[in-house]
Amino acid sequence: MQTEVPPPVEIPRVRLIIIGDEILSGRRQDQHLSKFIELLQKRGMRLHGAEFISDDEDGITACLQRSFATHDLVFCCGGIGATPDDRTRQAAARALGVPLALHPEAERLIAQRCAEMAAKGQGTADMSDPENQQRLQMGVFPQGAEIIPNSFNRIPGFFIHDHSFMPGFPVMAHAMMAWTLDTRYARWHHCEVRAEYSFLVFGLPESRITPALEQLEVQWPGVRVFSLPNVGDRGGHPHTELGVKGAPEATAQALEWLRAQVLAAGGRLSPPA
Structure with a gap:
């Protein structure tokens, strides 16, 4: 009896989109890229691409239309607040061709946050209050979205079509990145065994x-x-860092071969005295 061998599972690509004019203008320095790489590496995953875009709604929509057409796992930081320069929620809905709607769980969490602040003497727990009505806009997501919990202040991000949307604040976004990687994508942790070697x-x-x-x-x-x-x-002395990366056994073989080629071509592995 012949046993069918299932085809190898294709590991999805992971990408990062960072949204915000304040990053592009230099008013604020990006803190997401290096942290996201660190979070991925701890889980045996790797970043395949990163993109920085402005707060322009048409530009965000076009970017997300291209992105939603892929099978990638995409993390988006920035622009999900409720001020006029926050257009990511609207752009995501446009890109998917779905309406925006107040998410029931987001509404509950935002009301809970308002009550907690009121208990500290900051604002009111009355959700009919105009300021609280404005805060509820942060829970208006593309229809069909799920929430991403925010351990910092309860105001959630949202998830739809393997795209995770979170605030631009690092103190919120980085915890939300980790939660998403561990909750939604644990099956992809340490699936790809890779080695990387280099020498000067x-x-x-x-x-x-x-x-x-x-x-x-x-x-x-x-x-x-x-x-x-x-x-x-x-x-220092001028030099070149040469390296190889890939499957461990083949990469180790290629490394030794490359060292030999360097020496044969007259290169040195230590700086001149």
Whole structure:
């Protein structure tokens, strides 16, 4: 009896979209990219792409239309508040062609937050109050969305079509990223076994070693090379960091082969005296 072997499961790509004019203008420095990479690496996952876009609703809509057409796992930070410069919720609804609606669980959480603040003497728990009515706009999401809990102040983000939308505030967004990775995507943790090695090369121009780099990728399909030149700034010696990444066994073999090619081409593995 012949047993059918199931096809290999394709691991989805992970991408990050950061939305906000304040990042593009330099008014605020991005804190999401490096933290997201760190969160992914702890879970054996990796980032495949990142994009920074403005608060323009048409631009966000176009970006999300392209993104929703993929099977990627996408994390979006910024623009989900309720002021005129927050247009991400509206753009997501437009991109999907669905209406916006107040999410019942988001409404409950926002009301709970208002009550907690009122108990501290800040505002009122009356949800008919104009300020609280405005706060409820932060729970108006594209129809069909699910919430992402916010452990900082209860005001949730939202999830739809493998896109997770969260605030631009790092203190909120980073916890929401971790929750989403662990709750929705735990099955993808440590699915991809990869190795990455590199070493420094001195006295060897990239042009001389490039043919060997090209040959390596032919000889070991699936292994990728990288070359990172350094011109010797800060008083150091000019050098190139050469590396390989891919499946562990093939990558280890490719590394040793590349070292030998570097030495044969006249390169050195230590700086000149």
